[in-house]
Amino acid sequence: MSEPLTTPEPVPRQLSVNALSERLVTRLVDDAAQFAVDVTRTEGGTVLVDAGVVAPGSIEAGALVARICMGGLGRVAVRSNFEAAPLWPTMIDVQTSAPVLACLASQYAGWSLSATKEQTGGKRFFSLGSGPARALAGKEPLFAELGYRDRHTRGVLVLEVDRLPPQVVIDKVLNDCALAPEQLTIVVTPTHALAGTVQVVARVVEVALHKTHVLGVELDEVVEGTGCAPLPPPAPDGIQAMGRTNDAILYGGRVHLTVRHDDVAKRLAAELPASNSRDYGRPFADIFTSFNYDFYQIDPALFAPAEVWVSSLESGATWHGGGVNAALLNQQWSGTAGRT
Template sequence: MPSSNATPDASPPLAGAAALSVNALSAPLVERLVDAAARLGVAITHTQGGTVLVDAGVAAAGSIDAGVLIARICMGGLGRVAMRPSLEAAPLWPSMIEVRTSAPVLACLGSQYAGWSLSATKEQTGGKKFFSLGSGPARALSVKEPLFAELGYRDAHDRGVLVLEVDRLPPQVVIDKVLHDCGLAPDRLTLVITPTHSVAGTVQVVARVVEVALHKTHVLGVDLGEVVEGSGSAPLPPPAPDGIQAMGRTNDAILYGGRVHLTVRHDAVAKQLAAELPASNSRDYGRPFADIFTSFNYDFYQIDPALFAPAQVWVSSLESGATYRGGALDAALLQAQWSGQS
C-alpha cells in the first residue's frame, strides 16, 4: 500500500522540467555511438526509410564501452556511467558499474525505465512473433505509459532514440509503430538493440541500479519530488550464453550486489526508504533470480514486486543532515553463482 508520505495533491515531480529534452541531451551520445561503431564493436544498418538500427549484441560482438555509452543514452544524457575495478580489500566482484545523476527522477523514470511494451504477432512480422520492452528517451515522446502523467513530463524534439532489450532486430511493423507514436520522420529515429546475454546488454541492465531504486520508491508511494540526487554501484558479471541465466545474473547483480545512495529532502522519508527500500524486504529474497523466475513458470507477475530493489541503500536527509542505511550485500550468493561453485 502507498505510504503516508504519498502526496497526491502535490505538483507532478517533473512539472518544472519541460525545458529539458532527454532526446536532445542524448543526441550527441547517439552520434558518438554511431560514429565510433567499429571501435565499440557495434554494427550500423538503416531501414529503407532511413531509421538507424544499432546492433550491440545480436550479430555484432558489442563491448563494455558500448554498454556504458548506451546506458548513458538510456538516462537521457542526464547520468554518468562508468566501469571501474573494485578497490576494496575483499572485493564483492572485480569489476563494478557506477552510476550517478543529479536529475534522478527524469533520468531514471522519465527516460531509462523499460516501460514501453512493443510487440507484433507472427502474422504481422511474416514469421516469428516479436516482443520487447523499450527504454530510453523516445518513451518521453510517445508518452504511452501512465507514468508520464504522474511525472508531468513530455518531451518535444524532432529526433528520438529507443533501446530494445531483445535478441533480434525489430520488424518493420514495430519500427512503424514507434515512428507513429513518437511523431518522428523515419530518418530521425535510432533504435539500439542490446540482448541481455550480450556484453553491452549486461552492462546497460546492471547500470539500472539507481533506476531500480527510484522505481521502488515510486511503488512505495513516496513523493518522487523528495529525491534530489542518486548514485549507485553494482558488480558487472560475465554474460551467460543462456537467456534465463543472463537475465538472472543481471538481476542478481542489483538485488544482491547493488548499493544505492539517495539524497532526499526530509528526514522521515530518508528513514522510511532506508527501512523499506532494500530487496531483502521481499518474501522471494534469498535465492538466485533465475531460480525464482523458473519456480514461477517464467511469469514475472508472480514474483513479489518488492524484490526489485537494490541490496543496500544509504539515504541522506537534507532536513537533518543524517544518513540512514538499510539492507546488506550478499557476496557469497553472487560468487557462488558466477564462479561456477555450488
C-alpha cells in the first residue's frame, strides 16, 4: 500500500514593503493640506512631496513619513510626556514585529544618490535615499545579505535633503527601480524641518538593528523591536539640526529588542549602547565638526541607542545596558543652547 500523500508546508508569501506602504503614501498625497506638505508632479508624472523645503510640514507628517520609511511594517506615534521629571515633554514611540525588513530593508538610509553641477545645471546634489524603493533597486550590498528584493509596480523613496531632487536623480531612481515615472513618489524631508526631525528620531529602532548588524549578530535572531526617543525642537542651522536628531537617539534613545537566544541577548545588552564608543559624551554636532564633517571618521560604535533592554525567547530573561544622558540633552536643547 502506498504511503498517503502529505500536505506540503505553505510557502510564506514575501512581504512587499512598497505595497504595504502604498496606502500611507496615498494618504500623505491626498491629505496634503492636513499634513502641511506640498505635492507637485514632474512632466513625466513622478510625484514629489515637499515636507519641509518650502512647505512647512508638520509633526503629524513626520510620523506618517516615518511609517512610510518602515515600509508599512511599523507603528510610529507621538506621545506627550509630562510625568514628574520627564526626559523631554514630547517623545516618539516606534514598534515593529518585522524589524529586519522594516528597519534595514526599508527605513535605513543607505542608497547614495548624487549629481554633479554639470548634471544639474547648477548646484551639486547629494542625498541618501531611504524607504521602500531601496528594495526595488537593490543597489546596496546589504540586500544580498538580507536575501530580500521587492517586486511591486509602484515605489516610494524618502530623501533627507533641503531641496527637491533634479531630474537626473529622478531618472536614475526610475531606471534602477524599473518604474514608469508616474509609478514613483519621492518625499523630501529636510532635517531642520518639523517632519524631517520626526522621521529621523523615529529611526531609533533602526539604529539598534544596524548596530546589531555591524556587531555581526545574525539578523534572524531579532524578532521584535520597540523604542522611543525624545523629539527635539528643530534648529534652523543644518548642522545643529542634524546634531539634535542624532543626540536624541545616542543620548536619549531607548530600545527593547526580543531575540531568540540568551547568548545574543547578553551580548547585545553589553555591546549595543552608544556609551561603548570612544566618541561618546559630546554633542554630535561637535563630534561631526571635529572630524571635518566626515561621518566615516566617527567611531561606528557611536551610532546606537543610549539604553537597551534585550529579552530572550530561549529563557524569558531580559538583560539591560546603557543609560540616557538627560543632562547633555537639556544642556543642548534648553534656553539659548546651540544658538550662534
